[in-house]
Amino acid sequence: MLALIIRRLAQSVLVMLFVALIAFVMFRYVGDPIASMVGVETRIAEQEIMRDRLGLNDPVFMQFLRFIGNAVQGQFGISYRLQQPVSELIMSRLPATIELAFASATIALIGGVALGVFTALRQGSFATGAIMAASLVGVSLPTFLIGIALIYIFAVELGWLPSFGRGQVVELGWWRTGLLTESGLRSIILPAITLSLFQLTLIMRLVRAEMLEVMRTEYIRFARARGLSDKAINFGHALRNTLVPVITITGLQLGSVIAFAIVTETVFQWPGVGSLFITSVQVVDVPVMAAYLMFIAFVFVVINLIVDILYFAVDPRLRVDGGAAGK
Amino acid sequence: MTEPLLSVRGLTVEFPTRRGVLTAVNNVSFDIMPGEVLGVVGESGAGKSMTGSAIIGLIERPGRIAAGEIRLQGERIDGISPSAMRTVRGRRIGMIFQDPLTSLNPLYRISDQIVETIRTHLPISLAEARRRAIGLLDDVGIPDAERRIDDYPHQFSGGMRQRVVIALALCAEPDLVIADEPTTALDVSVQAQIIDVMKRICADRGAAIMLITHDMGVIAETANRVAVLYAGRVVEIGPVRDVIKDARHPYSVGLMGAIPKLGGDAERLTQIPGSMPRLSAIPQGCAFNPRCERVFDRCRVERPEPIAVAPQREVACWLYDEPRSDGRAHA
Structure with missing residues (x-):
């Protein structure tokens, strides 16, 4: 390993x-x-x-x-536009993006797995049909449209949630978090949902397809033939076998959530790295763009590494002989 | 005479499809006595596995038991609630599947899978269950069981995995084991060992076996009685020695003729012409009539029911209907 x-x-x-x-x-x-x-x-x-x-x-x-x-050494030069070191700029924007990305990845993962398992086990029920139809909408509607629709409903019409910004933030060393104040938490809800919707439907469809596949396997039949409870079979034996592809997709999606939060950050005026990138592109602030490119590549590389290590935790077949057996 | 352990009466399994209802198992009846080994033999698609699945309540949708009843120690087990069925599966009827490579969950240690099964059915502690599991693995012939119990399925060979599967099927001490082609996926050299292990371990525990296979050789060595299935029906049932030496149904005669004999003359094995009909095109009358050498008019019109021809022996063939209306032989 x-x-x-x-x-x-x-x-x-x-x-x-x-x-x-x-x-x-x-x-x-x-x-x-x-x-x-x-x-x-x-x-x-x-x-x-x-x-x-x-x-x-x-x-x-x-x-x-x-x-x-x-x-x-983290030196990417000076921003043409803001005349500040690029690394400082990115670091000051990073917490906002990371908090948003993790909030939406959490929503997507929990919601996606739960709905995926539900729709796989309740094949043919009305609720399953409704969820599957709704998921098509989630996959096909562009993010900005969903964001704008959510702003219209929850911020403009109902007035429950703020429509832009991060709310009040608290400094924890160099990390500026919005997760500790009420207005911060209220602010993250809409953008996080917007950003998570696509990943959520993707994970849900993936989990469902994998579950249906696994439920047909011999070892699930054998588990039934041994009289194990439905709970043990569905969540112990079946779900764990669906995890390898789910981890892959979730990992890659987390990468793209961080990388392509640009649209959502723009719609919600979220002060993250994505909106920094957009404004930099507008004025051809090349050092910022180059640094952003490096940063995103770094995120993907790290996530892929973590995904590879997670495989080992989930699937014992890969552990033999330093992984040679599984390849 | 003692009460049968398992009693199947008129079992019929149907699959509704767009082009009509397919009958995979048709009016099948048989008994299994405590401790007995019943062989169930027939070609692929004859309904052997489906009969086994029906008994343990694992017919895949949209298939369903359309008629008949299944009694275990006198008590009906078809159509009971899922939770009641779970106390039958594993605890009273164990099942061994064909392919040991796919029967075990690849992500769990052998110990987890056995202990989980034992503790589902028996109220014993984790440590006690583990001790039992090791004993059981030892019994089925896994060397160094104490160490190997914590291995994963992929670390065992096919034959060893089937031993694990046998241990799993027997870990809650069921009275009946349904073995669905337990050696088909294994090397020939390992098959005999697995059959021996299964037979011995069931005999030790007094468990009866329903051995489903298409290998008459395995049946001849293992079973007490044999039921021959063709196109979803029992065509002949009786003690193994009698059926092998003196098969009555023309289909069984063909089957027995296909067993190679050691030391016999080097004559050709007999072959049954044609193949079993598809479930959607079972001929009228006796399902075997298009392939039968001794077919006569009645076979094409009327369906034969099992007829007792000797003590413990039944044959579903008009040749044995009294008064004996001897058909003219084609050959």
């Missing part, structure tokens, strides 16, 4: 290097950094001096190495 983790780590480093290359190319070649820093009346000679000082005349390879070296 250790060997596998090390192998995966090595692969992760490769992936990160590749993404760094893309980020670097973008950083270096999308527009001229000097042109965006200087005014119209700066002389060419002065520009050349700046170019030299910033190391832009060094060989590309050297520049890339320097970029990596800085990135490893």
Whole structure:
């Protein structure tokens, strides 16, 4: 198992290097950094001096190495727009995004598994039909539409929940959380639901399909033939066998929830990394975009690593011989 | 005469489909005595497995028991509530499935699966259940049971897994074990061992066996009596020696002719021409009539019911209807 983790780590480093290359190319070649820093009346000679000082005349390879070296230390340069270090900017926005992502992933996971199991066990009932039909809506409606609809119903018409922002936040060291105040909790409900709806229906359909598959297997029949209770069979024997694909999808979805919270964050004016990215794109703030790219890649790599380790916890067949047997 | 352990009367299992109702098991009756081994033999699709599933109440939807009754020690067990049925399954009737590779849940240790089953049926402590499980694994011939009990199914070979399955089926000490083709998925070299283990362990505990198989050799070595099924019906039932030596129903005659004999002349094994009809196209009269060498007019019109031809022997064939209306032989 250790060997596998090390192998995966090595692969992760490769992936990160590749993404760094893309980020670097973008950083270096999308527009001229000097042109965006200087005014119209700066002389060419002065520009050349700046170019030299910033190391832009060094060989590309050297520049890339320097970029990596800085990135490893968390240095992504200064934002063109806000004139602050990019790493600071991202760190200040990160807690909002992570709290939103985890809140919605929790909703999606609990709701998705529960509904998936329910619809698999109650095949053909009216409730199942209704849930399955509703889930189609969840899959096919775009996120922003759901967000706007929720704002209209719960914020505008009913006035129960706030329609934008994070509410009041509390500082815990550098982490600014909205989960400890009432207004913060009320604020997270709508965006979290909006963001979770797609994942929820996805997980639900996946769990249901897997459950139906597992319920047909011989070992479930054999478990029945031994007189085990329905509860032991459904939740002990069947559900655990559906978990491997569910973990995969949930992991990847958590990654995309963090990465693509952009739309939801925009709709709800959520002060997270996603909305930072959107505003940066609008003004071609390349350092922020490059750093965001690296950050998202990092999130995916870490989540994939965790997913791989979780497989081992769930499926004993993978544990033999450092995982070679399962491949 | 003692009371039968299991008594099946007129069992009929139907599957409603879009193109009409298929009858997988048709008016099947037989008894199993305490401690007895009843072999149930027939081709694929003859209704052997379906009969077993019906007894333990595990017919898959939309199939259903349309008629007949099943009594275990005199008490009806068909159509009882799911919770009552759960006290029968595992506790009073154990079941062994065909494929040991898929019968065990891959994600749980052997110990968990056995202990869970024991504790579902018997009010004993965890430690006690575990001790029993180890004893049982020892009994079915798993070497070093104390250590191997905490292994996962994939760490056992096919034959070893089937031993585990036998241990699981017997862990709550049922009176009857339904073994549905227990050796079909195994290597030939392992088959005999598994049959021996199953027979011995059931004999030790006084459990009767309903052995479902298409392998007449296994039946000949193991069973006390044999029921031959064809297209969902019992065509012949009787003591194994009698049926093998002196089969009466033309289908059983064909089946017995297909057993190779050691030391016999190198003559060709007999073959029954044609194949069993599909459930949707069972011919009128006797289901075997299109393949029968001794068919006569009555067979094509009227369906034969089991007729007693000797003590303990019944044959569903018009050839044995008194007064004997001897059919002309085709061959």
